[in-house]
Amino acid sequence: MEALYLLIPIAVGVMVIVVVAFIYSVKSGQYDDLEGPAHRILMDDDDPRIPGRQVKQPEKKAAVNPSEEKNG
Template sequence: MEVIYGLIPSMIIIGIVLVVILFWAIKSGQFDDLEGDAHRILMDEDLTPMKKKTDKQPTEQSETDNKKNSET
């Protein structure tokens, strides 16, 4: 029975600390984006995005220009 004199105050203190942590999390914006993680888990991150081709294919005209330049 004597242990209850220590348990009740400690549980009240722990409860107050948890409520303070809850209010801190709400104030700091921890619960602002509730759907973001649900949508993010559906995304495939292991696939690399498509890269745009920046390399120009040599055209017939540029090939003939290169031949003329190499001959001179």
């Protein structure tokens, strides 16, 4: 029982150190996407799946009667 008085504060202290180290590594950019920019350069510029890209939708043509297409 006396060992728990020592082990629990040590475990909490180690946990705090690990959490602080993890937060520091996330904020410093350790987990940023390193392969994304290399693959993104190979993608087509008008691909709508690329974040931040807005693709212009083609304008819809007015409905044309099929018989008018053949004559004109």
